[in-house]
Structure formats: structure tokens, C-alpha cells
Amino acid sequence: MAGIVVIFDFDKTIIDYDSDNWVVDEMGATQLFDELLPTMPWNPLMDRMMRELHSRGKTIEDIVECLKRAPLHPRIITAIKSAHALGCELRIVSDANIFFIETILKHHGLMDYFTEINTNPSYVDEEGKLRIFPYHDLTSSPHSSCPPNMCKGLVIERIQETLAAEGKKRFIYLGDGKGDFCPTLKLREGDYVMPRKNFPLWELISSNPLLVKAEIHEWSDGEDLERVLLQLINNILDQEEAQMIPVDYKFHTIPISTHEPLPKALPVPN
Numbered sequence: 001m002a003g004i005v006v007i008f009d010f011d012k013t014i015i016d017y018d019s020d021n022w023v024v025d026e027m028g029a030t031q032l033f034d035e036l037l038p039t040m041p042w043n044p045l046m047d048r049m050m051r052e053l054h055s056r057g058k059t060i061e062d063i064v065e066c067l068k069r070a071p072l073h074p075r076i077i078t079a080i081k082s083a084h085a086l087g088c089e090l091r092i093v094s095d096a097n098i099f100f101i102e103t104i105l106k107h108h109g110l111m112d113y114f115t116e117i118n119t120n121p122s123y124v125d126e127e128g129k130l131r132i133f134p135y136h137d138l139t140s141s142p143h144s145s146c147p148p149n150m151c152k153g154l155v156i157e158r159i160q161e162t163l164a165a166e167g168k169k170r171f172i173y174l175g176d177g178k179g180d181f182c183p184t185l186k187l188r189e190g191d192y193v194m195p196r197k198n199f200p201l202w203e204l205i206s207s208n209p210l211l212v213k214a215e216i217h218e219w220s221d222g223e224d225l226e227r228v229l230l231q232l233i234n235n236i237l238d239q240e241e242a243q244m245i246p247v248d249y250k251f252h253t254i255p256i257s258t259h260e261p262l263p264k265a266l267p268v269p270n
């Protein structure tokens with residue numbers, strides 16, 4: 001196992017849309033959603049919207065079919081599989097909900113690649129209605145910039161603490177949204193953040209670069225995400241391997257035939 005932990009946001013990072021908006025829009029409930037949005041927080045609003053869809057006769061099967069159609073770039077599927085094959089540990093931190101995320105991951109055969117999904121709890125109640133709840137108590141949010149139901153920064157801190165006992169870990173965090181800025185600020189030197197170009201996280205990082213200790217590598221689409229992520233992982237693995245060459249070999253016994261400058265790991269362009 002490599003010492004690399006890759007943490008993905010879900011909406012507009014793994015899938016190309018926001019899963020909540022996708023379901024609401026595809027099921028024709030956009031108007032009510034837009035009316036209620038100014039009056040209540042997003043997370044309870046989604047629970048309210050699921051009640052609405054149920055009252056309009058939409059079943060859980062309808063929602064599942066809708067989620068299966070949510071666009072996911074094929075290169076993101078191969079990126080996830082390659083990162084896993086290279087020994088990285090993959091986790092998700094998302095403000096969507098567990099039902100939406102699991103349904104989509106299962107549909108694309110990706111469930112087994114992730115060791116942990118941190119998101120809002122949800123379940124189907126006895127009436128066949130999807131219920132969605134906050135990740136943590138709506139009143140306990142520590143940051144005004146984070147949604148009241150989920151501070152991803154707290155999640156990252158908890159992951160950093162639980163992994164500290166396992167030795168040095170490098171984190172790569174991928175995301176797009178405003179809520180991904182708080183966890184970005186928790187990353188340390190030697191970590192990486194991959195903000196989606198021209199999205200709110202990228203804009204927040206661009207206007208506060210001195211606050212970010214992690215190395216910044218932007219991406220725009222699925223193809224880009226795969227290329228940048230795999231290059232970062234391979235660079236880290238090369239560095240780890242180089243550190244394992246015995247000192248004697250490094251300084252004294254390099255044969256003449258290979259006595260050439262060692263190839264340097266290429267930096268990923270910003």
C-alpha cells in the first residue's frame with residue numbers, strides 16, 4: 001500500500017453535475033426547489049424535496065433510474081481504478097447523501113474502490129420515501145463559510161488524526177466547490193490539492209494562495225483529472241522509491257555505463 005490517500009469530493013468532481021440538482025431538475029421539481037431555497041438550508045430542503053417527489057407519485061425506483069443517468073466522464077472511472085491499482089487509498093467527502101452516492105457508484109462498478117464515504121445519511125422509510133439528514137447537527141457548524149450540516153474540514157482533520165498512527169501519508173484532495181476550501185486549508189506541506197479550474201474552490205484558492213500549504217494542481221475535465229492525478233501519484237511513488245535506494249549504491253558504486261544524470265520527476269504544470 002502506498003502512503004497516498006486520495007480524497008474526492010463527489011458532485012461536479014466525480015460526477016459532472018450536482019446530484020441534488022440533477023434529481024430535482026430531472027424529476028421536474030425545479031420550480032418548488034427554487035421557491036424554497038431562500039427559506040431553508042440546502043440539506044433539509046433536499047429532505048423536503050424527496051417528500052414532494054413521493055407525494056407526486058415518484059418511487060425510489062424512479063429516483064434510482066434517474067441517478068443512473070447522471071453523467072460521469074469515462075476517464076474519471078479509469079482514473080479511480082488506476083489510482084487504486086497504484087496502491088492509493090481512496091475516500092469520498094461529499095455534501096450529497098449516501099443513497100445518491102452509493103447508487104451512482106454501484107451503477108458504474110466503483111463501490112469497492114473506496115474505503116470510506118463521508119456524507120449526509122439517508123435511507124428509504126417505511127412509506128418508500130427517501131429521507132435525507134445532516135452529517136452533523138445543524139447548530140454545531142464551526143465555520144460560516146461551510147454549510148451548516150457539513151464542515152468538510154472537520155472530516156479531513158478526523159482522517160488525518162486516524163491515519164497519523166500509520167506513518168507518513170500524503171493527501172491529494174480533489175474538489176470544485178466552496179465547501180472544499182475549508183478541507184483545503186487543513187492540508188499540509190507535501191499534500192496536494194486539485195481544484196477544478198474556474199469553479200468556486202479554484203477561485204477561493206486563487207485569491208488566497210498564501211493560506212494554502214498544499215501544492216496546487218488544477219484540472220478542467222475528466223481527461224485532465226486523470227492525467228494530473230496519475231502524474232502526481234507517479235511522482236510521489238518515484239520519490240518514495242528514490243528514498244529507498246541504499247546510500248552506498250547512490251554515492252559509490254554507480255557503474256560507468258549508467259553514470260548519467262538521473263531523470264528528474266517532472267512537475268505537473270499549474
Ligand SMILES: [Mg+2]
Nearest residue numbers: 009011012177
Ligand atoms: Mg462538488
Ligand SMILES: [Zn+2]
Nearest residue numbers: 143146151182
Ligand atoms: Zn469548515
